[in-house]
Amino acid sequence: MAQLKTWTVVRFLSENSVEAVPTYWIKFSEKKCYWSPYKSPQKLTKAISNQEAPSDNWDTYSVEFFQGSGNYESYEVAVEKCEAAKYESDLNSDIDNIALQNNEQRKRTSFPPKRYLISSSDEERSESDLQRSPSPLKKKRITVISNKMITPPLPPTPSSSSLFLGKDRSSSSTNTADCVVPDDVPLSLPQYNDNLEQNKTVVTTSRTCESCNSILNEVKAIKAVVLKIYHKQCITDQLQKQLSDDVNNGIKMMEKCNNPSINTKSFNLFDQVELPANTQDMLNQWELFLEITENYTSSVTQLSAIGGNTLYDFIKRLLSKIMKDSVAQNFNMSGRNNKNNFKETKTFKLLLDAAKTHRSVHTEKDVEIAVGSWLRRAKERHEQALKSIRIS
Template identity: 30%
Template sequence: MDDRTWTIVQFSEDLTVEAIPTSWIQGEWCHWPPFKQEKLTTSIKKCEALNTNWPRHTIKIFRNATFDDYAKARLKAKVAEDFSDLNSESECKGKRKRIQKMLSSSSDESLENIENTKLPPPPKMCKLSIKPNANDTVSSANLGQSKFEETFLKNTPSSSAETMVHQTVSNTAVKSYGNANSIKEWPDALMSFLFIIKFWWRLKNQNHLIRGILVNVLNEIRELNNNKVETTSTSIFVKFPDIQFPIENDEDFHKFEEELGNEGNFNEVVNELAKFGGSNPYNFIKRSMSSILNDSVLKNYSWLGRKGKKSLENSLTAKALLQAAEKCLRCNRKDVELAIQSFVKRSSERMKNKVNKNNGL
């Protein structure tokens, strides 16, 4: 069952209205991904999982504005956008009632066209401006502090640490300029404070993005390390210099079997054979087995050792081939055994064809 939902919210910074995945909302905050337009649209439609490293913005949530259909949520968001600029408390009440009424309506006549609507860019931080009149005077320290909080603190996200910094700046400005006769004596210093904190806030958002990128890179490196194939091992064709590959006599074949009795050698041979690969079990056996055993040896063997031939079933070479096939193809063991039987059975036929080819027949 699909439990994805979208909620209509209004961003406090620029008063834009948007339908966003409900999982992106945390209290009065919304995490907004720093993606380009196409990827952003896809993320919202698919309800991409929340990443707390995304920048966050303050929002207002409309009541009864959560939907399990994205197209309907976008349509309702478009309706709410026309009434989102609330200028006064009285207008706010009336317009919000109209929004709630329209949001609760069941009209879906524009759902077909809403998918092509272009999403707005992420909200931008509010630019603060303080332009006091020359005739304005500061009657008390409280007046200076209230103006400062009105223009800056109200539009800046707050946490326990950030609020402490903002309050410190506010108190410093009030102590330095709160008792001045004219407000025009302190805007330059106050704007310096605002510039520093705004710059700090941007650095913090960039730090969140960098942290997110680093986490993804570290995860990829970890995954590569986990799936890394050992490449420093010596090839089996070099590791056993006393054996000539492909093996053409029983003596060398017995030497190879003795070398496979060592667990370390056996594992290296399995890894080496697994690198041959193949489109199917028979193709893999043909590629790998022909590099180890010549047909002149295989003609004396059969899988079960019938008709006077030697058994290959219990040999370490066969076990290494089975494990290598399962490792690289993830196939059924029975299919690999049948492939070995078929390849060994045709050894005499291959030798005959090779002789005819050399004789030009």
């Protein structure tokens, strides 16, 4: 079943104006009402009569309800009740009687509520837009004590939050129930008194100065807080910059330590020990050199950078820099046939780590096969070298 369209008469507290609005524009739990942002009276009336659905850009305003107010199924009836509500708080009163009693009051000039003047950019707004519904008539408020006019109390001094952050549109109006005199009651006003007027001026000026001093003190306090926040922010920025510089320096140091090309510049293996070894004693000195952890690590880094097209090519280039064939022919990978076991030497472990650093895909078995193949050919290479020397 489709929802029944109804209208409700409400009073907008911020402008003290009365309107007939679609019932579902009202948020009853919060006592607030949506209001269309249209600046054209025709579009606004059409939105209300057609019950246009509120959107996200619509503002809400605080409202109050009238005694006897209900939900009217006809927009025309709601408009009549709206006119009655401008003069009576009870909407059950006779509309015709109210219109006759207040015929003269309706002729007074009125101005549109602020809700109709949200934006000043619409230059096409006609003067008829300003002649909206008349604002409710206000009764005279006069305080009389012993036939002397007393200046009504000044409004409360606005707080700093209302000055800088703006005040809520929906704040309720102040209570003015001191002494209300209807228009039809004659009053005997006191005669003009120069001394009284001077006293009123002094009191008003004094109160105004006190208000200004109070506001000035609050502004100074806010300024002091802002300066403290600014100083703390400056200190935070300096600490953040210093921390960023420290982190960058740490990263550069780590990159320098992990870069093999930088380490090899400060460490040259061939300046530390005599290579390639052409005797067993020289090879033993090389083995003792590798026992030192720092020497071993630096040697792995430098030798892994030599490179080679294949694993055998890589092993051949390394071993040719470490030992001569005359020494290599005395080794094999098992220690059989009265030869030394090369697998038990520190040099083999060095070759294994250098190969894995060069290419991580190399396994220990691959390195062992390549080294064994090079050692088996050491005797043949040595004899060919001797033969070449004899011929020359």
